[in-house]
Amino acid sequence: MILNDNLALDRYNWAGLKVKQIRQAHTGPNFSVFDIGSRDNILKKHLADQALIYKGFDLEPAADVEKWDIEGTFPYEYPQTQVVTLLEVIEHLKNPGMCLKNIADVIEPGGYLILTTPNPKWSNSRLNLLFSGELNCFTQSDLDLNHHVFIPWTHILEKFIHDAGFEIVEYVTLDGRTIVFDGTLFRGNVLKSFFARVIKKVIESRDPSSRGMSYGIVARRLK
Secondary structure, eight states: OOOOEEOOOOHHHHHHHHHHHHHHHOOSSOOEEEEETOTTTHHHHHTTTSOSEEEEEESSOOTTEEEOOTTSOOOSOOOOEEEEEEESOGGGOSOHHHHHHHHHTTEEEEEEEEEEEEOTTOHHHHHHHHHHSOOTTOSHHHHHHHOOOOOOOHHHHHHHHHHTTEEEEEEEEESOOOOSSSGGGGSSOHHHHHHHHHHHHHHHHHOGGGSSSEEEEEEEEOO
């Protein structure tokens, strides 16, 4: 995958921007978005100014969200959608390849998957791996409390996405680069924080894919 950009946006702002760009390019009627793992419909608030049909799905749905375990086929008879968003979900899945194929079935040919996930290449994760032997977001605690069971290395996720019938059209990192000097530097051990940030900046200068806690992918379903 070719890295297109390093962005300071969070997942909701970035995904909302991508949906709006796709919506503007879409000339047909009845444009819809299926937001998988929507929980409290946070993304919906970023799309309030758009003419579209929003449907939220979750394994444990809250109000105005419908139930769908994406390890199984789609349980409803809705028409295929133009966009599916999958924000910070893939790392929770026991069988991400099968889930992506189930998701592909609900997207019309030429439609889009917008996906974000924690970045195992993040400079902070690399530093944590060096000193503790664990990646950020994929510790024992993350497994026990958050059910993070899949480490989304980019080359593996790229294969799953291609095998599900998509082509990747955009790959970016999210949540920004390391900042050495800011107000939080002076909380706690200043020297330790300073040197850790310098090391992370060096890592980021050598590998742009390490610049950001999360990364995002836009993929188009092939016809």
